[in-house]
Amino acid sequence: MNKPETRPVIGLTPDIGETQARPGRPPLPRYELKQAYCEAVRAAGGLPIVLPYSDDIDAIASLLSLCEGVVITGGGFDIPPDYYGEAHHPRLGPLHPERSRFERLLVRAALARELPLLGICGGMQALAVELGATLIQDLESQLAGALEHQQKNSPGESGHTVQIDAGSLLARAARTTLLEVNSTHHQAVREPGRARVIARAPDGVIEAIEGPGRFALGVQWHPELMPGAQQLSIYRALVQAAART
Numbered sequence: 001m002n003k004p005e006t007r008p009v010i011g012l013t014p015d016i017g018e019t020q021a022r023p024g025r026p027p028l029p030r031y032e033l034k035q036a037y038c039e040a041v042r043a044a045g046g047l048p049i050v051l052p053y054s055d056d057i058d059a060i061a062s063l064l065s066l067c068e069g070v071v072i073t074g075g076g077f078d079i080p081p082d083y084y085g086e087a088h089h090p091r092l093g094p095l096h097p098e099r100s101r102f103e104r105l106l107v108r109a110a111l112a113r114e115l116p117l118l119g120i121c122g123g124m125q126a127l128a129v130e131l132g133a134t135l136i137q138d139l140e141s142q143l144a145g146a147l148e149h150q151q152k153n154s155p156g157e158s159g160h161t162v163q164i165d166a167g168s169l170l171a172r173a174a175r176t177t178l179l180e181v182n183s184t185h186h187q188a189v190r191e192p193g194r195a196r197v198i199a200r201a202p203d204g205v206i207e208a209i210e211g212p213g214r215f216a217l218g219v220q221w222h223p224e225l226m227p228g229a230q231q232l233s234i235y236r237a238l239v240q241a242a243a244r245t
């Protein structure tokens with residue numbers, strides 16, 4: 001018999017997909033997850049698994065006991081502003097309340113047990129909000145002089161650069177302090193709370209954070225959609241931290 005795989009298990013949060021009911025049948029919500037996330041985890045040496053939603057903290061603890069690391073993924077939705085004590089801005093995007101509730105509990109539980117965690121795009125915002133951050137609900141209307149953060153070109157290409165703090169998790173992983181990144185977000189972290197800001201775009205927008213504990217990293221872009229070893233190194237850093245769990 002072959003030796004079983006010993007890759008660190010990395011749990012990923014899925015999005016809620018469009019319901020595609022046939023006429024006359026009830027809608028059936030479905031989980032969906034871009035394959036690129038799983039491919040990046042695998043390319044980085046991890047074993048990706050999907051984490052179905054729950055609002056039961058015991059069930060979430062059981063899910064996390066199966067994982068050596070987690071990725072909070074992004075999606076075309078916004079975190080409910082009441083999570084950070086604000087009213088809805090007119091340009092707030094769609095909400096996925098069931099997903100946001102799950103991710104809030106999942107991030108909380110992962111931080112409590114110092115399980116290595118990587119937050120991507122909206123996943124970084126979920127990490128930040130759990131650490132007491134507030135968000136800019138709409139960059140274009142709320143931040144004078146903001147760059148275009150919803151690039152029109154492919155997310156496989158750069159949208160802007162980020163300047164990374166030397167000595168941060170991210171700088172050590174990517175071995176650089178200047179990185180070309182894609183940009184597909186209309187919100188961003190405003191006040192970081194207990195999160196440490198470790199990268200900014202040229203217009204000052206917060207593009208990466210670190211949380212407390214062993215490994216909690218959030219990036220505002222999608223490294224899994226860009227080519228190159230520097231982008232993959234972000235997933236590698238997660239998997240390497242997970243391997244030490």
Ligand code: MN
Binds near residue numbers: 149160185205
């Ligand atoms: Mn950006």
